[in-house]
Amino acid sequence: MWLGLSSLYIARKYANCSVTGICNSTTQKAYIEERCSDFQLSNVKIIVADISKLEMEASYDRIISIEMFEHMKNYKELLKKISTWMKQDGLLFVHHFCHKVFAYHFEDLSDDDWITRYFFSGGTMPSANPSLFPGGCSRSQPLACERDALCTDKVCFTSAY
Numbered sequence: 001m002w003l004g005l006s007s008l009y010i011a012r013k014y015a016n017c018s019v020t021g022i023c024n025s026t027t028q029k030a031y032i033e034e035r036c037s038d039f040q041l042s043n044v045k046i047i048v049a050d051i052s053k054l055e056m057e058a059s060y061d062r063i064i065s066i067e068m069f070e071h072m073k074n075y076k077e078l079l080k081k082i083s084t085w086m087k088q089d090g091l092l093f094v095h096h097f098c099h100k101v102f103a104y105h106f107e108d109l110s111d112d113d114w115i116t117r118y119f120f121s122g123g124t125m126p127s128a129n130p131s132l133f134p135g136g137c138s139r140s141q142p143l144a145c146e147r148d149a150l151c152t153d154k155v156c157f158t159s160a161y
Contacts, residue, residue: 004021004028004031004032004035006064006066007019007021007032007044007046008032008035008036008039008041008044011036011039011041011043011044012039012041015043016043017043018043018045019043019044019045020044020045020046020047020058020060021044021045021046021047022046022047022049022051022054023046023047023048024048024049024050024051025048026048028046029046029048032044032046033046051068051072051078051081052072052078054081056084056085058085059085059086059087059090060085060086060087060090061087061089061090061091062090062091062092062093063082063085063086063090063091063092063093064092064093064095065082065092065093065094065095065096066095067095067096067097068096070096070097070098070123070124070125070126072123072124073105073123073124075126096126097125097126098125098126098127100127101127102125102127103124103125103126103127104124104125105123105124105125106121106123106124106125108121
């Protein structure tokens with residue numbers, strides 16, 4: 001589920017929930033805001049920013065990252081940053097593409113490297129190996145893992161596209 005569809009779904013299903021979406025596309029923001037207007041949703045806010053540089057004061061109950069990690073390189077720093085946006089009992093769900101065995105940086109080395117050139121420039125393809133998050137799942141790592149209750153009060157989405 002892409003950021004826009006996810007934001008709209010949660011905002012409609014959980015009307016008392018405040019949804020904040022982060023993307024790097026003004027076109028995507030405009031599309032989501034237009035759909036919010038169509039559905040008369042006032043509980044969605046979209047921020048256009050480079051997540052590696054974004055600082056936020058708000059704290060969230062749930063953070064859902066959709067296809068963003070493969071656009072980044074330093075997961076430890078990224079998770080550290082995201083953890084500062086989470087409430088103490090907050091939960092993080094990460095959806096990302098991955099290679100079944102190997103992690104690798106996207107590098108434009110030949111004419112065949114179109115995915116690097118046009119989609120994942122500067123990113124890393126994670127492996128399916130659970131060591132992506134060293135130490136397992138805990139707030140101190142700084143990742144909280146749960147499978148329960150999607151929405152309480154505030155949900156933040158991150159998406160590269």
